[in-house]
Amino acid sequence: MFQTITDKPAKEKQIDLSFLFSQHAESRLKYIQDIGKATDKVLGFLEERTKPFSGIQPDDLQPSFDKIDLNDEPLPLEEVLDELKHLYLDHAVAFHLPKYIAHLNCPTVIPSLVGEQILSAVNSSLDTWDQSAGGTLIEQKLIQWTADQIGFENGDGVFTSGGTQSNLMAALLMRDSFSYEQLGFDINKNGVPKEKLKIFSSEHSHFSTKKSAAILGLGQDAVISIPTDEDFKMRTDLLESAILQCISQGDFPIGVVATAGTTDYGSIDPIHLIGDIAARYQMWLHVDAAVGGGLLLSDEYKYLLDGIEKADSVTIDYHKTFFQTVSCSAFVVKNPNVLSLISHHADYLNPKDQKANGYPNQVDKSLQTTKRFDALKLWLTLRNMGKSQLGAYYDKTISLTKMAAEMIEAHSSFVLVNPPKLNCLVFRFEKSQHENIDWNTLNKDIRKALFYNGEALVAATKYKGNNYLKFTILNPSMTSADLKEILGLLEGLGLELIKKLEYKLEN
Ligand SMILES: Cc1ncc(COP(=O)(O)O)c(C=O)c1O
Structure with missing residues (x-):
C-alpha cells in the first residue's frame, strides 16, 4: 500500500494554459x-x-x-x-554587419533561421528515435553527407554543441581506443591508466585540445605543442622527433591533432604528411576543421583539405563557415565502430535490445543526452539554398580576406604578419618613420578605443609575445569600401594616439 505524503489535498492554484504551446x-x-x-x-x-x-x-x-x-x-x-x-x-x-570582423562569428542564412523556428517549436530531442523519429534520420543523413564530403566511405558521427565538444570527443576516443587496443585496458570500467599518454598538436592549435586533455584526466601537459613554420603550419620533422622522444621516455604517443584553419592565422597543417606519420606510429589522426570545414563546400579551394580522408575523426563547425546559427557542429569518424566506446545504455532510454530491434539512437554516439535538433538548420539550408551557393558564400569571404591582405600590405601604416589563407589576418599599426614607440600598448589601445566607439569591431591576438590586431572575415556582403573604412578608422585612432607622450619609449 502506497502512503500519501499528506492527507490534506493542497489547494490547487489556478493555472493559465494560454501560455502553453498547444493545438x-x-x-x-x-x-x-x-x-x-x-x-x-x-x-x-x-x-x-x-x-x-x-x-x-x-x-x-x-x-x-x-x-x-x-x-x-x-x-x-x-x-x-x-x-x-x-x-x-x-x-x-x-554579426550581420560587415564591419564586424572580430571573432569567428558568421552572419547567418535565412533557411537556418527558419530551421530554428521549427526546431524550437516542435522541440524534438535528438537523443533517441522515440523523441524525434524523422529528426534522427535527418541528422544521420547530414552526418553521412559530411562524411562523404570528407572522403570517409562508411563514416558516422553526431551533431555537437560546437568545436570544443567535438574536439573533446576526439581526445576521448583517442584515449579510449588506444588504451583498449594497445594497452588492453578498459578505461570505461577502470578509469585512466597509469601510463603517460601524449597527444601532439601545433603551437597554434585551438586551446580546446589542452582543455580536453585536462578534462579527460591526462593533464594538459599531455598535449605536446609542435612548432610551426613561417606559414604557421605544423613542422612535420619536429612532430616526428617529438614522437620519437616521447617513445624513448617510455611514454605513449596516442594521437595527433592537425588543424585545418588555425583560429588566428587560418593556416592548414600538412594533413597528408601528418597522416603518414600518424599511421607509421599507429596513432589516431584528428583533423580540427572547425574553421576550414567550409572548404568542403568549395569547388575552388577544396584541395586545401587534401589528405583529410586519412583522418580517423574530424571536427566541422557549421556555425562558423557554413553560415549556420549557433549551435551547429559535428564530430565525424571514419570507422563507425569506434563510437561504441562511448555508448552507455539506460533501461529507460536506450536499452541494448532497442538497437537490436533496429531503432537508431544518436545518444549512443553522443556525450549529450537531451540534444537540440540543430541538424534541421543545415538540412533546410542545403535543400533550399544548396551546397553550391553556400560554397560560393565561403569562397567570397576567402577572396575578401585576400583583398584585405593586399590593402594592409600596400598601406604604409600597417604591417601584416600572415599570408591570407582562409579568413584571418594578423597585423598591426606600425609606422616605420616613427621610432621608439611602444607599438604593443598602442595597438592594444587602438583596439580598445574602437571597441568603445563600436563603428567596427576587430579582434586582438599575440604574435611572438607582442600585441597585434586581427581580422576574421566571414561576411560575404562585405565590400572593399568597408575594408577601406575599417583600415581608415584604425589608422585614424593610431595617428591620434601616437601623439600622446605615453607611447614614447625611452632611448
Ligand atoms: C580551430 C578551432 N577549433 C575549435 C574551436 C572551438 O569551437 P567552438 O567555439 O564551436 O566550441 C575553435 C573556435 O574558435 C577553433 O577556432
Whole structure:
C-alpha cells in the first residue's frame, strides 16, 4: 500500500494554459501574435543598428539589471520586449554587419533561421528515435553527407554543441581506443591508466585540445605543442622527433591533432604528411576543421583539405563557415565502430535490445543526452539554398580576406604578419618613420578605443609575445569600401594616439 505524503489535498492554484504551446485555437493565435511581436523586434534590430556595437561597458549596463526583480508580477509581452530592447538588443554585437570582423562569428542564412523556428517549436530531442523519429534520420543523413564530403566511405558521427565538444570527443576516443587496443585496458570500467599518454598538436592549435586533455584526466601537459613554420603550419620533422622522444621516455604517443584553419592565422597543417606519420606510429589522426570545414563546400579551394580522408575523426563547425546559427557542429569518424566506446545504455532510454530491434539512437554516439535538433538548420539550408551557393558564400569571404591582405600590405601604416589563407589576418599599426614607440600598448589601445566607439569591431591576438590586431572575415556582403573604412578608422585612432607622450619609449 502506497502512503500519501499528506492527507490534506493542497489547494490547487489556478493555472493559465494560454501560455502553453498547444493545438488549441487560443494557443495557436497567441503563438502567431507573440512570434510576430518578437519578429518586429528583430526587424527593428536590423533596421536601427548601423554599427556592430553600441560601445556599452558592463558598469553602464549592470545597474539596469540590478533594478529588475525576477519575482515581480509578470508584464505584458510588449513591455517585456521593450525592456529587452534596452537590456540586450540595443547593445548586442551585430554579426550581420560587415564591419564586424572580430571573432569567428558568421552572419547567418535565412533557411537556418527558419530551421530554428521549427526546431524550437516542435522541440524534438535528438537523443533517441522515440523523441524525434524523422529528426534522427535527418541528422544521420547530414552526418553521412559530411562524411562523404570528407572522403570517409562508411563514416558516422553526431551533431555537437560546437568545436570544443567535438574536439573533446576526439581526445576521448583517442584515449579510449588506444588504451583498449594497445594497452588492453578498459578505461570505461577502470578509469585512466597509469601510463603517460601524449597527444601532439601545433603551437597554434585551438586551446580546446589542452582543455580536453585536462578534462579527460591526462593533464594538459599531455598535449605536446609542435612548432610551426613561417606559414604557421605544423613542422612535420619536429612532430616526428617529438614522437620519437616521447617513445624513448617510455611514454605513449596516442594521437595527433592537425588543424585545418588555425583560429588566428587560418593556416592548414600538412594533413597528408601528418597522416603518414600518424599511421607509421599507429596513432589516431584528428583533423580540427572547425574553421576550414567550409572548404568542403568549395569547388575552388577544396584541395586545401587534401589528405583529410586519412583522418580517423574530424571536427566541422557549421556555425562558423557554413553560415549556420549557433549551435551547429559535428564530430565525424571514419570507422563507425569506434563510437561504441562511448555508448552507455539506460533501461529507460536506450536499452541494448532497442538497437537490436533496429531503432537508431544518436545518444549512443553522443556525450549529450537531451540534444537540440540543430541538424534541421543545415538540412533546410542545403535543400533550399544548396551546397553550391553556400560554397560560393565561403569562397567570397576567402577572396575578401585576400583583398584585405593586399590593402594592409600596400598601406604604409600597417604591417601584416600572415599570408591570407582562409579568413584571418594578423597585423598591426606600425609606422616605420616613427621610432621608439611602444607599438604593443598602442595597438592594444587602438583596439580598445574602437571597441568603445563600436563603428567596427576587430579582434586582438599575440604574435611572438607582442600585441597585434586581427581580422576574421566571414561576411560575404562585405565590400572593399568597408575594408577601406575599417583600415581608415584604425589608422585614424593610431595617428591620434601616437601623439600622446605615453607611447614614447625611452632611448
Ligand atoms: C580551430 C578551432 N577549433 C575549435 C574551436 C572551438 O569551437 P567552438 O567555439 O564551436 O566550441 C575553435 C573556435 O574558435 C577553433 O577556432
